[in-house]
Amino acid sequence: MRLLKPLCLFLITLAVLPAAMPIASAAEGMWTLDQLPKDAMQQGYGFTPDASFVDQVMKSSVRLAGGCSGSFVSPNGLVLTNYHCVARCVSQLSSADADLMSSGLVADTPEQEMTCPNIELNRLExxxxxxxxxxxxxxxxxxxxxxxxxxxxxxxxxxECVGSEGAIRRCDVVELYRGGVEQLYQYTRFQDVRLAFAPEYATAFFGGDPDNFNFPRYNLDMALLRAYRDGKPAEVEQFLPIKPEGAQPGELVMVTGHPGSTQRLMTVAQLETQRDASLISYLLYLAELRGLLSRYEDEGEEQARIAQADLLFAENRFKSGEGKLQALLNPAVFDLKRRQEAELREFVRADPQRQASYGKAWDAIARAQQAYRKIATRYNYIEGARGFMSDYFRTARTLVRGAEERGKPDSERLGEFNEAGLPRLQQLLFAKTPIYPEYEKLKLGFSLEKLREKLGADDPFVKLVLGKESPQALAARIIDGTTLGDIEVRRALWKGGATAVAQSKDPMIQLVRAIDPLARELRARYEGEVEAVVDKNQALIAQARFAQRGTDAYPDATFTLRLSYGEVAGWDENGEPVAPFTDIAGLYARATGFEPYLLPPSWLDAKSQLSLETPLNFVASLDIIGGNSGSPIINRSAEVVGLVFDGNIHSLGGAYWYDERSNRAIGVHSASLIEAMKTIYGATSLVDELLAR
Known part of the structure; x- marks a missing residue:
């Protein structure tokens, strides 16, 4: 989900949670499609999703492997998602001579569609x-x-699941209920994905920081991709038709998407670690990074174009983390979590057999949190590569580790190098994406400086990395000397394996080889002392929760396909009602001619031709989180009536709890989507394809 906000930390005053607040309210829940709350949906809205409905939405929904959602909206592989989900692709396809971020793209024919080198689509089967x-x-x-x-x-x-079909099949083992349930998700994989339509950046992000996570909103945050198979548009049997009239007040709406991660089932000790040890340090890092990227943007138009996508995602991560921290700093939220945990532990203590089976799990997780705190900074900056921010470094680590891991049996490799995951890894490794050396020097120099600051100038690892050089001098020397920007060099090293990597004189390869033993040691320590302990004991707590409540509750989000439901409705803000819709007329009224309220010429020229009363954005009581960006908002007939692109200010604590009274998802209304494409952008062929049944 796109999350932009000014640098300063501020506290959101959340409604005080009632002492007897129920664990789940009517619209709460990100439900797996094999365990939908059908009785609750029938009681609340008179609708029960049948097998045909579930099959259609499952086969029509797609996951963007980089962290977003989308949906097939035509039988010819056309996919609807958010602009901010493809912003990096738009940036990669841009150049100083053709800046698609500024001009947008309309492909009148499939031949004009442009390949997004890093995007992979997954359809659950x-x-x-x-x-x-x-x-x-x-x-x-x-x-x-x-x-x-x-x-x-x-x-x-x-x-075993992938077999010999790695080019078209992806399989992931997914932990649900914090390890209480393990499921295998089998996907169809589409790696030939092309950009068919994108508006201008200024249109997709109209309002910028001042409007972000607020409502009313006036954004056309949408884009169209197309999946290809064997060089031709993919033919799909299931898709979600667009309803041009869009969402209506008070109607039942649903989201089918891939929410990234929630922590609603974490223990109190884990939440305390997030609050005290993880979020604050990461937010400070992101705040400085955002300042660095902003200054770089100010150096010129080309620098602004190069850094634009990275700055967007830095702000995204910052705001997401800020929202989590704000929720955890609210005493009412922590009181609720402590109360829920105490009730479950009392249930366990009440039975000797349950106590023997599950009673020690919470204390074991708490000890693992203490173990993590001791290594957190070193782990994040070394194994987590926070101290080595560079596309060249990521490439070098993939090559160095890949050379070693691929020589092992599949069961003994680091997880990201197993045979099932290699097609995606190789797609990223050999993607034809531009890399800008001067920009890489800036990022690597900054992160090396932070590495020295956090670990100390006298730390043996820092001395190993820097020697007598400054962070900026080392970054300049390594990036000036590396040849990893050449795809053929990367192919040769990958194909040559351990021998080629060992003989390589590339300075970035040599840096990774020098630090990899310690990085692996930290990873092993984290996996053994922290991750394994948490995984094992979270599974026990999940079993205790099943014994207490059964299995009719929803699991935490895991970037797997979920359905959320609610209705189109505003909310009360300090006693004042917030209307659920905005329209195109409001967009023009809000425009000032200055950033971030600057409309592009295409919108100014088309004003007299538009139906200004067309709904533009709207809100609904849908339980979503980051990863849901690009999710279709559908009605009970499985028609697209909107497109999720954000949440309101009250949704920021959605990682930990949901309040139906004020949490709202924000979407682009399908009526404005069609109106803009047709009237402003002249995307006639694409509109005809969207509206064909």
């Missing part, structure tokens, strides 16, 4: 429960042995 198999593989183990056995079992399951 099948869900299989593998809980018992993984439990058997890890039975009686703990620490690193548990982590290794679990990784091996997951890799084996995923590789």
């Amino acid at each position: 099948r869900i299989t429960d593998v809980t018992e198999r993984i439990a058997k593989a890890t039975q009686g183990l703990s620490g690193q042995a548990y982590a290794d056995a679990k990784t091996a079992a997951r890799s084996s399951i995923e590789s």
Whole structure:
């Protein structure tokens, strides 16, 4: 989800949570499609999704592997998503001579569509429960042995699922209910994905920071991709037709998308670690990074074009983390979490058998949090690569580790190098994306400086990396000397494996080789002392929760396909009603002629031809989180009536809880989507394709 906001931290005054607040309100929940709350939907809205409905929305929904959602909206592979989900692609396809971020793109024919080198689409085909198999593989183990056995079992399951179809099939083992359930998600993979339509950046992000996470809004944050198979537009049997009339006041609407991550089932100790040890340090890092990128943008038009996408995503991560921190700093939220945990622990203590099985899990997780705090900074800056921010570094690490890991049996590799995951990894490694050396020097120099600051100038690792050089001098020397920007060089190193990597004189390869032993050591320590302990004991807590409440609750978000439902409705803000719709007339009224309220010429020229009363944006009581960006908003006939692109200010704490009274998802209304494409952009062929049944 796009999250932009000014640099300063500020506290949101959340409504005080009632002492007897229910665990789930009517519209709460990001539900897996195999366990929808059908009775609640029938009671609340007189609608029960049948098997045909579920199959259609499952086969029509897609995941953008980089972290967004979308949906097939025509039988010819056309995919509707957000502009901000494809902003990096638009940036990669741009140049100093043809800046698509400023001009937009309309492809009148498939031949004019442009390949997005990094985008992969995944369509869910099948869900299989593998809980018992993984439990058997890890039975009686703990620490690193548990982590290794679990990784091996997951890799084996995923590789068996993919088989020889890696080019068109993706398989992921997914933990639900914090490890209480393990499921295998099998996807159809589309790696040939092309951009068919994108408006101007100024249109998609009209209002910028001042309007972000607020409502009313006036954005056309939409784009169209097309999936290809064997060089031709993919033919799909299931898709979601566009309803040009769009969402109506008070109607039932649903979202089918891929929410990234929520922490509603975390223990109090885990939430305290997020609040005290993780979020603040990361936010400070992002704040400085945003300042660096903003200054770089000010150096000229070309610098602004190069940094625009990175700045957008830095602000995205900053605002997301800021919203989480604000929620965790609210005493009422933590009181609720403590109360819920105390109730579950009391339920466990009430039965000797339950106590023996589950009673020690919370304390074990708390000890793991203390272990994490001891290594968090080193782990994040070294293994997490926060101290090595460069596309060249990421490429070098993939090559160095890939050379070593691919020589091992699949079950013994680092998870990201198993056979099932190699098609996506190789797509990113060999993508024809531009890299700008001077920009890379800026980012790497900054991150190396932060590495020295956080670990200390006398730290042996810092001395190993910097020697006698300054962060900026080292960054300049390595990037001036690397040849990893050449795809053929990368192919040769990948194909040559361990021998080619060992013989390479490339300074970035040599840097990664020098630091990799310590990075791997930190990773092993994290996996054995923290991750394995948390995974094992979270699964026990999940079993206790199942014993208390059954399995009719929804799991935390895991970037897997979910359905949320609610209705088109505004909310009360300090006693004043907030209307659920804005219209195109309001957009023109809000325009000032200055950033961020500057309309592009295409909109100014077309004003007299537009139906100004056309709804532009709207809100609905849908439970969403980051990752839902680009999700279709559909009605009970599985027609697209809107497109999720953001949430209101009250949704920022959605990682931890949901309040139906004020949490709202914000969407582009399908009527404005059609009106703009037809009247402003002249995208006649695409509109005809969208409206064809």
